[in-house]
Amino acid sequence: MADQNESIPxxxxxxxxxxxxxxxxxxxALLHHLFGEAAFTDVEESYGLLSVTTTRExxxxxxxxxxKDQELQLNFLTTMCxxxxxxxxxxxxxxxxxxxxxxxxxxxxxxIFFPIADPVAPTLTDLYSCANWMEREAFDFYGIxxxxxxxxxxxxxxxDMDYHPMRKExxxxxxxxxxxxxxxxxx
Amino acid sequence: xxxxDTLEGTxxxxxxxxxxxxxxxxxxxxxxxxxxxxxxxxxxxxxPATHGIFQNILQMDGERIISGVPTIGYIHRAFEKIxxxxxxxxxxxxxxxxxxxxxxxxxxxxxxxVEKLLGVEVPKRxxxxxxxxxxxxxxxxxxxxxxxxxxxxxxFTGFLYLMDEREKVYEIYEEVSGARxxxxxxxxxxxxxxxxxxxxxxxxxxxxxxxxxMREFETMFNRNRIFMDRIVDVGAISAERALxxxxxxxxxxxxGVDYDxxxxxxxxxxQDFDFEIPVGTKGDTYDRxxxxxxxxxxxxxxxxxxxENLPAGPYHADAxxxxxxxxxxxxxxxxxxxxxxxxxMGEIDAPVGEVYHSVEGGNGELxxxxxSDGGRTPYRLHFRRPxxxxxxxxxxxxxGQTLSDAIVTLSSMNVIAGELxx
Numbered sequence: 001m002a003d004q005n006e007s008i009p010x011x012x013x014x015x016x017x018x019x020x021x022x023x024x025x026x027x028x029a030l031l032h033h034l035f036g037e038a039a040f041t042d043v044e045e046s047y048g049l050l051s052v053t054t055t056r057e058x059x060x061x062x063x064x065x066x067x068k069d070q071e072l073q074l075n076f077l078t079t080m081c082x083x084x085x086x087x088x089x090x091x092x093x094x095x096x097x098x099x100x101x102x103x104x105x106x107x108x109x110x111x112i113f114f115p116i117a118d119p120v121a122p123t124l125t126d127l128y129s130c131a132n133w134m135e136r137e138a139f140d141f142y143g144i145x146x147x148x149x150x151x152x153x154x155x156x157x158x159x160d161m162d163y164h165p166m167r168k169e170x171x172x173x174x175x176x177x178x179x180x181x182x183x184x185x186x187x
Numbered sequence: 188x189x190x191x192d193t194l195e196g197t198x199x200x201x202x203x204x205x206x207x208x209x210x211x212x213x214x215x216x217x218x219x220x221x222x223x224x225x226x227x228x229x230x231x232x233x234x235p236a237t238h239g240i241f242q243n244i245l246q247m248d249g250e251r252i253i254s255g256v257p258t259i260g261y262i263h264r265a266f267e268k269i270x271x272x273x274x275x276x277x278x279x280x281x282x283x284x285x286x287x288x289x290x291x292x293x294x295x296x297x298x299x300x301v302e303k304l305l306g307v308e309v310p311k312r313x314x315x316x317x318x319x320x321x322x323x324x325x326x327x328x329x330x331x332x333x334x335x336x337x338x339x340x341x342x343f344t345g346f347l348y349l350m351d352e353r354e355k356v357y358e359i360y361e362e363v364s365g366a367r368x369x370x371x372x373x374x375x376x377x378x379x380x381x382x383x384x385x386x387x388x389x390x391x392x393x394x395x396x397x398x399x400x401m402r403e404f405e406t407m408f409n410r411n412r413i414f415m416d417r418i419v420d421v422g423a424i425s426a427e428r429a430l431x432x433x434x435x436x437x438x439x440x441x442x443g444v445d446y447d448x449x450x451x452x453x454x455x456x457x458q459d460f461d462f463e464i465p466v467g468t469k470g471d472t473y474d475r476x477x478x479x480x481x482x483x484x485x486x487x488x489x490x491x492x493x494x495e496n497l498p499a500g501p502y503h504a505d506a507x508x509x510x511x512x513x514x515x516x517x518x519x520x521x522x523x524x525x526x527x528x529x530x531x532m533g534e535i536d537a538p539v540g541e542v543y544h545s546v547e548g549g550n551g552e553l554x555x556x557x558x559s560d561g562g563r564t565p566y567r568l569h570f571r572r573p574x575x576x577x578x579x580x581x582x583x584x585x586x587g588q589t590l591s592d593a594i595v596t597l598s599s600m601n602v603i604a605g606e607l608x609x
Contacts (some may be wrong), residue, residue, distance in 0.1 A: 046305055046541045077433055078545075096556065098571075102430070102446050108544065111238040130433030133579050139265070153203075156260040156608060164270060172272050181525055185415060 025052040027106055030072060035062055044112075051109040059097070059112050060122040066099060067127055068109075074108055076100040077128045082137075084116075086168045092116035093142060097124075123149040141166035147184035225253060228590070232261050236339055236594045237603030245592075249587040255582040259575075271566040274533035275301045276375060276511075278568070283369035285572060286606040289332050289549035290370045291360070295457040296546035299454055301375045301553040304542045307506045311379035311498040313408075318493045319390070320372060321455070321546075322486040327353045327362045328549030329437070329479040329486075330603040336476055337408060340417045345404050352400050355393045362386035377503025378490035387494075393489040394491065405480060415473065420595030422584045423471035432580040433575050435444065436551025438600055441478045442470030448547040459496075460489045468590035472599040508535050533563035550574055550601055574606040 024045055031040060031052065039062065042053035054062060066074040078098040083091055091113035099108045112121060121138075123146035124131035135146045136155040143164035146152055154161065163170065231242035246253040266281045273281070282293035295317050302309060309317075330353050330463040332347035359365040362373040362385055373379060382390075387460025424434070429442040438463050439446055447464045449457045465481035503510050511530055512523035529535050539561040545554035554571030579599065585593040 047543075049543055051541065076430055076551065079556065079569065079576070081556060081567075081569040083558060084569045096569075098554070098556070102444065102451075107450050107543070109541075127432045128433070129428070129583075130576050130579060133575065137575075154260075156263040158260075165265065172268060 004032065014047045017172050020048045021045065022157045023106065024048075027072070027108065028052070032100070034065055034069065035046040049107050051111065051158070053111045053113065056095075056112045056114050057081050057108065059095075060127075061095065062110065063099070063124060064127055072101055072106065073103045074099040074101045074106065077124070077130055078107070080124075080138070080146050082166070084142055084167050086116075087111075087149075088113070093119050095138065095144065095146060112159055116129050121146055123147065125149055127165075143167070189206075213395065230590075230593070232258070236596060238335060239602060239607070241572050241578075241602070241604060241607065245590070245593070247590065250591075251400065252585050252588055252590065252593055255576070255593075256585060257582060259578070260608055262604055266609045267568055267569065267570065270565055272564050274563050275537070275565070276530065277507075278565070279373075280371050282570075283371055284605050285527050285551055285570065285609055286553070286574070286603045287368055288601075288603055289328035291320045291324040291372045292328075292546060292548050294370060294372045296453065296544065296548070296553050297320055297371050297555060298375050299546065300542055300544040301509075301537075302504075302555055303544050304537060304540060304557060304559055305375070305509060306538070307376050307504050307509060309377050309504050310501050311444070311456065312381075313502050313504070314499045315493045316378050316382060317365075317373065318457065318460070319490050319497075320360075322489045322493075323356050323359060325547075325549055326483050326486050326602070329483050332549075332599070333404075333408075333476055333479050335474075336418070336595060336598045337414070339595050340414055342408070342411075342414065345407050348400055348404055348459060352393070352397050355389070355397075359386055359389050359393065362389060374503065374510055376506045377501070379503075379511075381502040382497075390490075390494065394487070394494075397533070398487065401480075401483060401498050406571065409477070409480070417591075418472040418476060418595055418599070421472045421588065421592045422599065423469050424580060424584055425470060428580070428583070429470060429577075432583075434575040434580070435577070436548065437478045437482060438470075438475055438577055439479050439551065440465065441467035441474035443468050448545050448552050452545070454544075454546060459488075460492045462486075462489050475599040504531070535563070536561055537563075545571065548573060550603065550606070567597070570609055572606045572609055574602050575609070578602050578607055 010118045027050055028043060036057070039054055039058050040052040044051050066072060076099065078100045080095060080097045083094040083096060085094060093116050094111055094113045097110040098112065100106070114121065119142070121144050123135060125135065125148070132151070135149055135156055136152060139146065139152055140154040140157050141164060153159065157165065226247040228245045228247050229242065231237045232240045242258040244256045245260070246255070264284070266285070271279060277296050279297055282297045283290040284291050293422045296352050330349040334349040337343070339347040358491055360367055360370050360372070362383055363380070364370045424442055426442045426444050430444065434442065435446065443466050445464050445466050450464060450553050465478050465485065467478050507522070507526045509530065512526055516523035517527045537559050540559055542557045543554060545552045551573030552571060553573060556569040556571065557565050558567040560566040581597065581600065586597070587595055
């Protein structure tokens with residue numbers, strides 16, 4: 001019995017016990033089957049939600065494929081947003097997509113990373129009408145460019161703003177203050 | 188779009204929309220040629236019938252809307268940025284100000300997100316109290332929406348009747364949290380105080396009187412000839428288009444899709460309650476009105492069940508690292524003082540991780556995507572605001588309809604400016 005347990009990877013063992021983990025393992029197997037194992041890196045399960053990283057070259061194809069796929073029916077774009085990681089060289093900017101299958105109740109998080117010097121991500125407006133404003137928001141906040149977007153202009157901030165305020169270099173705290181040394185103040 | 192309440196700004200927007208139309212892009216807002224004797228109508232930003240600050244520049248052919256260019260962001264307050272330097276408990280006040288018609292749902296949704304991150308288990312009593320408050324909030328949210336829809340069609344009476352009832356719900360909020368509109372209700376780990384006897388008494392009294400008023404309201408509106416003529420088949424959207432536009436909540440259910448976060452991903456013990464999800468068929472204004480009305484009845488059912496079976500026990504989790512100790516204990520007890528200091532100063536480390544948690548808000552799936560790097564504040568916090576996502580469809584829904592139809596469509600979609608702009 002002990003030998004058997006050792007031969008099963010720990011992840012699968014956990015999956016056998018937890019239904020959410022089981023579902024995620026199945027989902028991952030299906031993703032690998034559909035798009036190949038090489039398409040996904042950094043597979044992790046964060047608080048019950050399967051989260052995979054892919055590349056910006058592949059993301060559009062993957063989301064389009066998932067939208068059409070009859071078995072998964074991951075055809076509801078819950079939300080997407082940008083994130084800025086100034087410390088990750090060459091991968092400073094990120095787009096995070098949350099997909100949801102309303103028929104099978106599966107959620108999936110997809111992430112892409114790309115350099116801030118080349119802040120370009122594919123647009124999803126041809127697949128999802130709701131991507132329009134969400135991409136405008138990502139452009140507004142992080143300066144991510146979506147080639148092919150029909151109307152890529154600022155949405156929440158004023159049009160003549162000349163920077164992208166959600167980037168981490170724009171601290172909320174006044175940068176000239178010296179009385180606060182706390183690492184987390186003003187980030 | 189900058190300051191476009193000037194004529195110059197308006198022309199600039201039309202000019203840019205026309206440029207985009209020249210590229211023949213199907214998704215771009217369209218503005219037709221002035222030579223066709225069309226009228227440009229500036230609906231908003233502060234039009235009394237839009238119930239919030241957002242602008243639509245409409246191209247009208249007589250009474251018909253040819254195209255529209257929506258502008259939002261007038262009350263953008265950069266909540267996602269501000270949240271990046273606030274400790275978790277201070278972000279609750281930001282969530283209040285998103286959908287201010289149902290603040291408790293936003294508050295609870297945020298608390299549950301943090302609890303998920305921290306792995307705090309909330310006791311049953313607190314969960315039931317939360318359910319009661321969230322359903323009260325849903326009712327007030329729907330009361331506002333449906334009452335205002337009556338006002339926009341010329342029937343003021345129903346609105347006044349309902350506002351009276353909403354006032355009583357706000358008195359219950361007052362008993363529970365001390366506030367009325369921006370409630371800042373509950374804490375990470377549970378509630379800040381238990382239901383008092385007065386709160387229970389007020390709730391029971393309200394549960395007795397409200398159904399009568401609601402029935403009266405329904406009698407006035409549901410089969411009212413004038414009202415139905417104004418809203419049936421107005422601003423309809425198909426289920427496919429609604430899903431593609433990311434609709435959630437009553438607006439999606441009116442189109443016939445039975446998606447409700449409370450059922451699909453139960454949180455806060457929603458699986459314990461027996462209730463139904465009303466759906467419409469056509470996704471028009473009348474369906475949205477009827478779905479909201481029925482949801483009010485279902486919410487009442489949930490409240491009654493929760494109040495009947497309200498479990499005994501603590502009203503907050505035993506999580507001293509995150510739950511503020513009672514003020515009296517802070518003065519008398521060393522540990523309480525230490526925890527109080529650490530929580531208020533944000534000296535408590537959170538786990539590293541990413542959480543997505545969503546609740547069924549008044550208008551749909553209200554999601555919180557929280558990236559924590561272990562610090563005192565979120566590294567990134569993204570709010571999935573249902574209004575922001577579904578308001579995109581507005582132009583598509585009103586094109587080809589009359590101006591008065593556009594007003595009732597907007598009203599029945601229940602676009603809350605605070606949530607739209609965050």
